[in-house]
Amino acid sequence: MNLNVRPLGNIGVEVLDVDLREPVGDDLKAALEALWLEYGVLAFRDQEMDVSHQIAFSSIFGELARHPLEVKLASDHPELFVLDTGSNPARDEVETSYWDGVPLIGRLPWHIDLHYTGRPNRGAVMRSVTAEEGGGNTGFCDLAMAYDALDAATQERIQGLEVTYVFEMQRSKWRFADLEGFEPGPKNPKKPSDVGFPDFPDSVYPVVVTHPVSGRKVLEVVEQFLDRFENAADFGLTGDEADALLQELLDHVRQPQFQYIHEWKPGDIVLWDNWRTAHCGTGTPIGTRRLLHRTTIVGDVALGRHLDA
Ligand code: SIN
Secondary structure, eight states: OOOOEEEOSSSOEEEOSOOTTSOOOHHHHHHHHHHHHHHSEEEEOSOOOOHHHHHHHHHTTSOBOOOSOGGGEETTEEEEEEEEESSOHHHHHHTEEEETTEEEESOEEEEOTTGGGTSOOSEEEEEEEEEOTTOOOEEEEEHHHHHHTSOHHHHHHHTTOEEEEOOOSOGGGOTTSOOTTEEOOTTOOSSGGGGTOOOOOOEEEESEEEOTTTOOEEEOOOSTTEEEETTGGGGTOOHHHHHHHHHHHHHHHTOGGGEEEEOOOTTOEEEEETTTEEEEEOOEETTOOEEEEEEEEOOOSOSSEETTO
């Protein structure tokens, strides 16, 4: 089956002329899986779905995951992660930080869902329920495209390096995060239990991960929790040289040609390949209502490992 698509921007496609409330037959499922694998990010507009439609649609891609941050799960549907801004000021305050003096709720740097477990989700479906104009956008970055765009010498140089991520709540301790203009909010969490997260040991990934389904090479460099190369010394790199190389890779990954920024409208659905793309949240201004429902698909392959394992 051929589906009508059009490019979203630099990466990803919008899929046209489908109603995701309808049961998905084998042909449509195969066509959607093929597009998911080919493009990494698929958007669908004007989908009048409810929670049960979202769960049914997401389930065609695999078993649904339960996120470890239990306080964000819907009580009646634990497979549903709720991103709700503008309805609970006390909760918003915990997620508010300042950017050049402007308060923003839920601003998140580039990350991969469940990266800190060593078993990132296979993918995710995000549905916009309420999206006032000017609410936060979600950015997507294609790390397979970023790998392909490296010059051959760099591809060879980084082969075999391992990169370590530290599960740390305080943004100012993320060594490679872009902190320009950043001030933490007074209620920002200091440790995982402050927001109801369990703790996780450091996780280590090959800096070049092979996508388990497509076989494509993925540059596993995202700024959230990024700390160091685990085996830099084996490659003859000093600490400074290792940091400089990581920064170089991060600067490469951050280029707009690998990105698509989604401006949410009610009824939007975005499906992404979490083994291949990173995503970020630009943050929601105070007083703006935004409600997104996310379902995730279990990652049945370990792409990384815990350091203490
Ligand atoms: C997420 O990381 O899934 C949330 C991104 C957003 O709030 O835009």
